[in-house]
Amino acid sequence: MGMIFACPEKSPSTDEACPRDRRRIMELYNDIRPALNAYLCGRGLSHDHSEDIIQETFLRLVRRMPYGGTKDKLRVWVFRVARNLSVDLYRSERRWSRGNESDPYAVVRERVDPAPSPEEMILLIERLAHFRTALAQLTPKQRQCLLLRAKGLRYRDIAVALGVSVQRVGELMQRAISLVK
Numbered sequence: 001m002g003m004i005f006a007c008p009e010k011s012p013s014t015d016e017a018c019p020r021d022r023r024r025i026m027e028l029y030n031d032i033r034p035a036l037n038a039y040l041c042g043r044g045l046s047h048d049h050s051e052d053i054i055q056e057t058f059l060r061l062v063r064r065m066p067y068g069g070t071k072d073k074l075r076v077w078v079f080r081v082a083r084n085l086s087v088d089l090y091r092s093e094r095r096w097s098r099g100n101e102s103d104p105y106a107v108v109r110e111r112v113d114p115a116p117s118p119e120e121m122i123l124l125i126e127r128l129a130h131f132r133t134a135l136a137q138l139t140p141k142q143r144q145c146l147l148l149r150a151k152g153l154r155y156r157d158i159a160v161a162l163g164v165s166v167q168r169v170g171e172l173m174q175r176a177i178s179l180v181k
Contacts, residue, residue, distance in 0.1 A: 029058055043086050057082045134180040142176040
């Protein structure tokens with residue numbers, strides 16, 4: 001096939017592709033990006049990691065272009081580089097998740113305190129105070145409807161429990177919800 005990606009006016013010592021090579025790189029990118037993305041996702045990578053690897057692969061291709069190569073060889077090269085980068089990513093993430101056994105703080109860093117932060121605690125307390133104030137403003141029937149609905153009862157069951165019509169339960173619930181918001 002020949003070397004279709006070589007730029008005659010550039011020497012191999014340059015680190016940048018010529019405009020013709022850039023155009024061909026863009027064509028190659030447009031041709032194989034969907035297949036490369038599917039290949040990387042099939043290897044278990046997330047969409048974001050896959051896109052990062054594709055970007056890094058084509059960046060390396062741009063740096064390699066002054067050295068030439070056929071289009072078929074470059075396609076194979078792109079897939080091989082993408083595969084190698086995905087293996088490197090997997091190894092680095094595995095190393096990161098395992099941590100350094102000699103690091104005495106590794107266990108501490110892995111634990112995440114599930115308790116709410118002080119800011120979250122204040123917000124929860126404020127929400128609870130707002131809810132209690134709103135609940136106190138409800139009539140006894142509205143409060144009962146709301147509590148029975150919160151327990152999972154249907155309007156029909158609430159109507160039977162309170163001795164009112166289903167329509168009345170709907171009205172009570174609507175008023176109670178509008179006050180509690």
